[in-house]
Amino acid sequence: MTVKLDFKQARDAFEAYLDEYDREDEKIKLKIVHTYGVVKSAREIGKRMHLNEEDQQLAELIALLHDIGRFEQLRLYNSFSPDTMDHAAFGAQLLFEGENPMIRRFLPDPEFDEIIHTAIARHSDFKLEGITDERILFHAKMIRDADKLDNCRVKLQESVEAMIGVPQEKAGEGLISPKVWESCLKKEAVLSPDRVTSVDYWVSYVAQYYDLNFKETWQIMKEEDYISRIIWRLDYKEKDTLEKMKILDQQMNDYMENILC
Template identity: 40%
Template sequence: MIDFIQAQKAFQNYISSYDMTIPSIRLKVVHTYKVVECCEYLCQHLHLSKEDTDLAMLIALLHDIGRFEQWMQYQSFADHKTIDHALFSSQLLFGKGLIREFISDSQYDDIIKNAIEQHNRYRIEDGFDERTLLFIHLIRDGDKLDNFRVKEEERIEDLLYVSLEQVNQESISDKIYQQFLHEQLIYAPDRQTHIDMWLSYIAFIFDLYYPCSVQYIQEYHWVERSFDRLSPVNPHVYQQYMTLKQIALDYIQKRSNNVV
């Protein structure tokens, strides 16, 4: 049995030791609760049972629990430069028994552990059964959906750690341009500039699994809103940027048209 209200209380207790005045800590707290909402949205549209909905929301609540300590230790959320935050979250929960603070029933442990560990993977590993894959896809989509809100509401300086002016003066790396042009999820270590980083966030749309996730992006115009936050000053880079914007808009429209 899953008591989500109790899990929320346990989460609040866990994060109470962190300084909420630090923008990056506050960002991850808000993100956590918004991902819970996104997963609930997906579960409703997929007509899942209460048990499955509660489990998906619990996974969402815990998926980034390692982020807080990651920031305190490294002052960075860049996994390829610090630690894999998904594995770190899993280790915190299951290596030291912290999971029992959030749910007393151990029957869901394998699903929770696998979903958390797979939520940030470039590609999902092989070998999971259909039920486990359900929750892996839910948290991966829910996490990506809220990233669009994060990228609109937070300051560029808090997201990319440089000024908006500096970002707009940069170029797009050829590898990143080609990956986006071919509707591919961008491999984080390939990014060279801050515009590359921004484009990699928008490219999350190419990895969305559920049609209702695509509809969510279209309904809230997240592609347009994300692209509109930057305006490269170099005419060539600006043209590349606008080309990729159209690629993204066409992709969302195409996916939407294929929804039965």
């Protein structure tokens, strides 16, 4: 198979693009680290799948560009809030619209444009629906898994206060809202509007992994013990919350074992 992608060339172009921003800004740094973390995750998942060279490089290129809308979002609003924009849709627009689309900086050949556009535009959808082309669907699933896999690192290493707005020692306070817990029991991701308390946000960060697509991703989740480590990063003050987190920990690990078996 002739390979028409060159990840190294795309990475060099991405580094040049980043020079347009303040690399010393903490939020910019956060997104740069995350971007390369998602590339690493896509590489690891793809290697476990034994992807051919073209699809491997395509997966890594999509990972490289998946959050490109975030940098302009920070420039315009100094915020990652979804209230300011849909960063995924904006990123796809930024890359592909206009007479001289930005995507050509990273990839001269337009053959893969539809795959890249769809994967980036849909990577933060609550549910992935309506994609009928198998290869496009595969790459849309791949970037979602790689993104969530690096998000495990974020949840374990980054400041809890930066993520949910309260200090880590207070983040486990309060009760889990009924709608949030209902989603957990249904083995579903949590809708953003259903989150009320700080602990709701943390629960939603765990429940998002019900949306993982590939067995290979779950293998990494198990090897790193990500679910339990994220759950027990916080100290839960309320007895009811503590008991529910024990249930969630067991339920999600059982869910993972069923997939892997």
